[in-house]
Amino acid sequence: MKIPFSPPYIDDDIKREVLDTLESGWITSGPKVLALEKLVAEKTGITHVACCNSATSGLMLLLHWYGVTRGDEVIIPAYTYAATALVVMHLGATPVMVDSGRDFNIDIDKVAEKITSRTKAIIPVDIAGWPCDYNKLFDLVNSTKVIKTFNPQTENQHKLGRIMVLSDVAHSLGATYSDKPIGNWGDFSVFSFHAVKNVTTAEGGAMCINLPSKEFNHAEVYRTLKLWSLNGQTKDALAKTNGAGWKYDIVYPGFKMNMPDVCAAIGLAQLRKYDTVLLPERRRVAQTYRNAFAQFDWAILPPMKDATGESSYHLFALRIRGINELQRDRMIEKISEEGVSVNVHFQPLPLLTVFKERGYTIQDYPTAYNCYASEISLPIYPELDMEKIEYIIKVVVKAYESTTT
Numbered sequence: 001m002k003i004p005f006s007p008p009y010i011d012d013d014i015k016r017e018v019l020d021t022l023e024s025g026w027i028t029s030g031p032k033v034l035a036l037e038k039l040v041a042e043k044t045g046i047t048h049v050a051c052c053n054s055a056t057s058g059l060m061l062l063l064h065w066y067g068v069t070r071g072d073e074v075i076i077p078a079y080t081y082a083a084t085a086l087v088v089m090h091l092g093a094t095p096v097m098v099d100s101g102r103d104f105n106i107d108i109d110k111v112a113e114k115i116t117s118r119t120k121a122i123i124p125v126d127i128a129g130w131p132c133d134y135n136k137l138f139d140l141v142n143s144t145k146v147i148k149t150f151n152p153q154t155e156n157q158h159k160l161g162r163i164m165v166l167s168d169v170a171h172s173l174g175a176t177y178s179d180k181p182i183g184n185w186g187d188f189s190v191f192s193f194h195a196v197k198n199v200t201t202a203e204g205g206a207m208c209i210n211l212p213s214k215e216f217n218h219a220e221v222y223r224t225l226k227l228w229s230l231n232g233q234t235k236d237a238l239a240k241t242n243g244a245g246w247k248y249d250i251v252y253p254g255f256k257m258n259m260p261d262v263c264a265a266i267g268l269a270q271l272r273k274y275d276t277v278l279l280p281e282r283r284r285v286a287q288t289y290r291n292a293f294a295q296f297d298w299a300i301l302p303p304m305k306d307a308t309g310e311s312s313y314h315l316f317a318l319r320i321r322g323i324n325e326l327q328r329d330r331m332i333e334k335i336s337e338e339g340v341s342v343n344v345h346f347q348p349l350p351l352l353t354v355f356k357e358r359g360y361t362i363q364d365y366p367t368a369y370n371c372y373a374s375e376i377s378l379p380i381y382p383e384l385d386m387e388k389i390e391y392i393i394k395v396v397v398k399a400y401e402s403t404t405t
């Protein structure tokens with residue numbers, strides 16, 4: 001049996017929505033993007049969401065909006081995808097990495113130790129779809145000691161008056177924390193709609209605006225983000241096509257980060273059935289894995305649901321107790337030989353050349369390393385029926401037994 005790791009979910013509704021865009025005479029940013037923004041806002045319980053062409057773009061744009069620049073520091077987990085760090089570096093600032101806790105997510109006690117007068121933002125990441133402890137993080141950034149350390153330089157930094165929490169929620173659309181949906185926690189939260197995500201636009205992202213509403217006008221922030229993601233141009237291409245409306249101005253040296261309608265159409269059709277079909281199906285697969293692996297004392301199961309919240313089931317990050325990196329790699333080879341594609345999330349950033357060259361060393365992040373070294377991400381998506389799930393479980397158990405005996 002051949003089982004891919006994470007194929008995109010494409011059904012007739014999605015094809016129809018894309019076809020509708022293709023036949024509409026308008027394929028780049030327009031009504032479908034606006035409809036997607038509205039739907040993401042509805043699902044996350046906030047008023048303003050701005051779509052862009054990737055989560056990477058969104059994260060970078062928001063750091064830039066906050067005035068993060070050379071000499072500043074941004075705290076990030078060592079255990080994440082490289083984009084979380086690269087966006088900081090692109091602005092000339094320094095990513096300050098923090099080790100993970102036992103749930104893969106950034107260890108908030110260790111965040112406290114890394115805050116300096118140069119810290120402008122923290123980017124927590126909901127790894128695999130499991131929400132960070134946002135209450136604890138906000139208690140920290142709002143504490144008198146940390147607020148006193150904050151050294152604002154720009155108008156937005158003065159207005160917020162503290163370290164900005166920019167949530168990298170690339171994985172966690174549909175997750176909840178403390179009875180509120182993810183997207184409704186960070187000052188900003190950025191979803192990814194990359195091809196392997198729970199909801200996709202092939203490539204794409206969504207910036208959720210959730211700043212304190214006393215200090216910030218969300219509609220204004222939305223307009224700024226849309227303007228800056230379209231070269232700082234006062235009229236988008238659709239507005240320019242209207243009669244004599246060709247004339248525009250460039251009022252800010254912006255970026256080209258807008259999402260096209262033809263991409264938004266995929267996400268729109270997926271998101272319409274996310275709560276009723278796509279997310280419950282992911283939950284079903286995760287629960288089946290959980291029930292099966294719970295009988296093995298070598299299986300460390302990922303967090304899925306507890307009193308604090310519920311995952312989006314983006315990844316099923318299984319860890320194998322007592323194995324080293326080499327044994328894990330051997331297990332993956334054996335699983336692949338049986339036709340099952342698995343993956344590893346993530347190589348901690350200090351293992352990657354670009355970060356090693358800048359002086360980050362893996363020895364400083366032992367929990368991140370241990371999470372990585374024993375981790376195997378199993379396929380998880382709606383099309384996995386019982387026969388396929390049982391096959392995957394059988395193959396994983398066999399690979400474990402033949403690797404360790």
Ligand SMILES: Cc1ncc(COP(=O)(O)O)c(C=O)c1O
Nearest residue numbers: 054055056081083170192193194
């Ligand atoms: C944790 C995390 N952050 C950010 C990104 C970047 O997302 P995008 O590909 O939409 O730029 C990813 C992508 O996989 C990710 O896993």
